[in-house]
Amino acid sequence: MKKDYTVVGKNIRKLDALEKAMGAATFTTDIKLPGMLYGKVLRSPYPHARIVKIDTSKAEALPGVKAVATYLNTPRVKFNTSATSTFTIPPLQPVEDQYIFDSVVRYVGDEVAAVAATSKKVAEEALELIEVEYELLPTVFDPLEAMKEDAPSLHHCEAGKNVPGEKIHIEMGDIELGFAEADNVFEHTFKLPVQKQAQMETQAAVAQVSVDGKVTVWSTTQTPHPSRRILATIFGLPYSKVRVLNPPYIGGGFGVRIGLSAKAEPIALALAMLAKQPVKVVYDRKEDFIASDTRHSGYVTVKTGVKKDGTFTARKIVGILNSGAYCSWSAEAPGVLGAMGLSIYYCPNQMYDGHSVYTNTTPAGAMRGFGNPQGMFAVDSQVDIIAEALRMDPMEIRRKNIMRPGLPWVLPYPCQSSGLEECMDLGAKAIVWDQRGKQNQDRDTIRRGIGMAIGTHVSNAWPFCGDYSNAYVTVQQDGSIQVASGVPDMGTGTITTLSQMAAEVMGIAFEQVGITFADTESTPFEIGSHASRTCYASGTAVVAAAQDAKKQVFEYAANMLEVTPGELDIENGIIYSTLTQEKSISLGQVAMEAHLRGQQFIGVGRIIPQNAPPYLAHFAEVEVDTETGKVRVTKMVAAHDVGKAIHPLIVEGQLEGGLAMGIGYALSEEIKYDDRGRQLNNGFHKYMLPTAMDIPELEAIIVEAEDPTGPFGAKGVGETGLVATAAAIANAVYDAIGIRFFEIPLTEERVYRALKECK
Amino acid sequence: MQKKILKFKLNGELMELLVSPSDTLVDVVRDQLGLTGTKKGCGKGECGACTVIMNGQSVNSCIVPAMQAMDAEVETIEGIGTSDKMHPLQETFIDYGAIQCGFCTPGMIMSAKALLDGNLSPSRLQIKETIAGNICRCTGYVKIEQAVLAAADKLKATKDK
């Protein structure tokens, strides 16, 4: 492919920006249909209980109430809210462990019933009229406790007590031999908190059933096609009679709706079917906290064997994650944790064992980074411990051990590109790494420190689950083109990026591209927005479709120009012969000519993506107030090998947003539970998200080690921004005060306590 | 509950409608008047997504009882520019990449506008303080702050002309 691109690599105005700036963009929460009812959900106040009796008669009698749904009048079909259930690759089986409503509730917030009424107020009043008698069941909240023999069982499990899906085992080389060869062996266990996606638009869906039974669901899903499959299965409908779409915008996602938007879609649809009127379900913020997936908390143990010179000889990682009450993505997240934790460094002997464990807490599912930030907090905290023990510079020990293209690793695809070392060097320069250790005077109470950490990630979901994409590129009669991709744009700039790629391949101006997206009815199957895949995988499909369309155009044009297709090229919408100057024609002319003779150029892209590792090096500069324990990040540098930045401003935005979320993960964000299973941090006032005041100077550095498998060399970038952020900050805190933390977030309280203990 | 008549100016246009005393301003604007540009992220005054300008002050419209808007001038995102004559904040938010999902954007822009309406040379810290009540989970705020600074410059340049 030629390198001097005309559209790719340019900061073109994003396609969604104007509508959003004007307040004219439509989100699910904005939809209002004629005759639309409002749905509200009754949730369990108990962490584990059996519903002995449920009486909805008073609620039904309330004027304005049109339907009340419970486990007694809704489908008894088990499902998994996550998209993974729709593309788990055999022999693995998807874990389908929940109903829309069940007679057993398994966490505080679990769905008991729902009401559809003519107003939100009436629906809320009706909820209070539903009488439920519960029989309390024994509870367990910690994954290690839940694995014990005498712990209550949440679901029937084959792989072990309360273990959803299968236990994951990854192995390379001979781990025992590797430890035997080591001069030193280090082993540490780290504890990770529950983080919340806290996307700004809460989970929401609007369901409509036509008189002939056709279903339309507008929702906040990140994956319309997989979500359609889940809904069609629950309600026993042909997929072709169910349309799932975004309207077309989503107020963020960060993984929380890969698959259903919690249960907003099936609840809205069940109510719409009962009421025979459209129903809108919008979770309030508290519901979004307590009854919508979180990041996995849990424990990660890392054991590393090292030679005196710092060479790693063996690494074993064990991850035990808290699944919460239902599986969601809990069968896959431990796998990504292990695979990424092992793959960032080259080490000939490696092993990973990991799984999730059911507990009576809010289900954990996908969140940006998907296990990787958990694993890398552990791995890269330990690498700094090892470096210090060996009196090596943290940069040096990493340089010695990082994965490099061509070396073997545990992943089933090869590493074909890496800009990691360049990321490390550029980042070190930007943070002024040489200052490390020289910034504090003996008596300073505010102590400064610098730390770093590295990481990698994926560019789509294979091999952790299935992954493929389809797209159409259709040439219109005037030579403009219409792209159709089922992928959503949840703020990640996807529609802009895909349109750029299509314009580049077709050789036309960006303004000539229209795109339809995130709608199962107008697009072929496409998995959707997750696993940092849209640019890489959906992009590859769009590129393939554009190439297919271009091939057809060139064949047709060659005939018109009486030349061979092979000698044609196109620039700025003009097709020309690279051999004879005077032979040229516009794409619009060719398209119109073909149209008049009964032909349209329809390009189809059908791809199964390979995979490619993006790389990153994060550097943090912190100040720790030794009198209060307050940690302030004063600067963060993030150098990322993104393969190729199709739209640099979008890429920077992804990195900066990821960094901010990573700073929250490191310092302040955590959901805790009381002893009755209730979330203590179920709103923005109690859950400490970074605000503008908490964000330091952020410097995103883009490195482009083009990957041969990515469109224009691009690799995944949506999640990398927080893979190593917490580890870098914890390492900087160690540099500042000499205290190693094995648990995040590094809240004022935790750091203050540690400082006191050290005195 | 007895409904009452609420009269106020919304984006320069006089509005008169019946509201319940328990209605909040955001519900009236979004649900009754159909201006859905103003977003609702929490309904508790904790996220700033519902920020509108009332009598020159930015307020979280989800905790303002609708009746409090009686005789007030309320500005929402829909009222500050048109697609061919955007408010400088709308332009710079687009140009600086300050918009991702866009759900915080209307509230962010209204908070920033309330600041710039009274101060065309805000410091970075003043901007941070102004938008500290507006949560953005997508951008990391950097590009938003840049956009506000740039809009201030633009406004100053037009004023100095």
Ligand code: FES
């Ligand atoms: S919706 Fe009003 S502050 Fe969040």
Ligand code: FES
């Ligand atoms: S752009 Fe998504 S919350 Fe700000």
